[in-house]
Amino acid sequence: MSEPIIQVEHLKRTFKLGRGASVAALDDVTCELRPGTCLAVVGESGSGKSTLARVVVGLERADSGSVRIAGTEVKPTTARSALRERAKLVQMVFQDPQGSLNRSLPVSATIDEMLRAHRPDLDRAGRRARVLELFDEVGLTERHADAKPGALSGGQKQRVAIARALAAEPKIIVLDEAVSALDVSVQAQVLDLLKRLRAEHGLSYLFITHDLSVVRDIADDVVVMRTGRIIERGTVSDVLDRPQEPYTRLLIASAPRPGWKPQRGLRDTLLGGAAV
Numbered sequence: 001m002s003e004p005i006i007q008v009e010h011l012k013r014t015f016k017l018g019r020g021a022s023v024a025a026l027d028d029v030t031c032e033l034r035p036g037t038c039l040a041v042v043g044e045s046g047s048g049k050s051t052l053a054r055v056v057v058g059l060e061r062a063d064s065g066s067v068r069i070a071g072t073e074v075k076p077t078t079a080r081s082a083l084r085e086r087a088k089l090v091q092m093v094f095q096d097p098q099g100s101l102n103r104s105l106p107v108s109a110t111i112d113e114m115l116r117a118h119r120p121d122l123d124r125a126g127r128r129a130r131v132l133e134l135f136d137e138v139g140l141t142e143r144h145a146d147a148k149p150g151a152l153s154g155g156q157k158q159r160v161a162i163a164r165a166l167a168a169e170p171k172i173i174v175l176d177e178a179v180s181a182l183d184v185s186v187q188a189q190v191l192d193l194l195k196r197l198r199a200e201h202g203l204s205y206l207f208i209t210h211d212l213s214v215v216r217d218i219a220d221d222v223v224v225m226r227t228g229r230i231i232e233r234g235t236v237s238d239v240l241d242r243p244q245e246p247y248t249r250l251l252i253a254s255a256p257r258p259g260w261k262p263q264r265g266l267r268d269t270l271l272g273g274a275a276v
């Protein structure tokens, strides 16, 4: 079996909350992403999913433990050259694409900026051609490229964010609730796009989500997090069809689906952590 493209071992990250209180966002987290696959990280709000994603891409430091990407340990650093090297391997797409877009510039500007950083071989005309190629890859046109963010829908902006990530030609994309804010039909289209891009570019995805229907649609493997720890892991069908942990069963039981009726108290039980 091939080496994992991401290997996370014994990661710990505690946040101090003041007055002596602290929260263990990551508490001895070990997991791996197999090349060319999608690993979903699920769990309720506050379970540590985003912290894991942020440590992997280098936006957050860990207190201890290690992250290896494509066989090389990545150390916490603010050195520009090292961050650029990491960005070449791993890019992140967030829930809100607005963060990487400048309201007063055409959305193509954000891709142009990435190309300046990662494709010094391209001149202005080369970058423009590449921008249009990337827009085409994500199902957008020149008209979209020249539009300002305010003129695009949520789904179109998320496509721009994906094009921006692709501009660095990464091996891995970390997606943090990247389709969570989209309407279900738009969400399905963006998931289809992500599946196509994964196949075409041999990408691997670390997919942070609270939405189990999304996990079924796109992921191969899944880890379930609770209060900073991974409490269950396996293939999607192992975990979602044959969950071993009571907490995973509660997550599945409380997930909205067609014909779903909320079970009284289940959500409170989940959030309160009682009886699991």
Ligand SMILES: Nc1ncnc2c1ncn2[C@@H]1O[C@H](COP(=O)(O)OP(=O)(O)OP(=O)(O)O)[C@@H](O)[C@H]1O
Pocket (backbone or CB within 6 Å): 015, 016, 023, 024, 025, 043, 044, 045, 046, 047, 048, 049, 050, 051, 052, 210
């Ligand atoms: N910068 C920070 N300072 C203090 N506490 C933090 C910080 N970042 C995260 N936390 C805490 O760490 C825990 C894990 O947060 P994290 O955002 O990783 O969870 P999550 O599963 O991604 O939740 P959500 O789905 O709501 O984003 C939470 O208790 C959160 O309040």
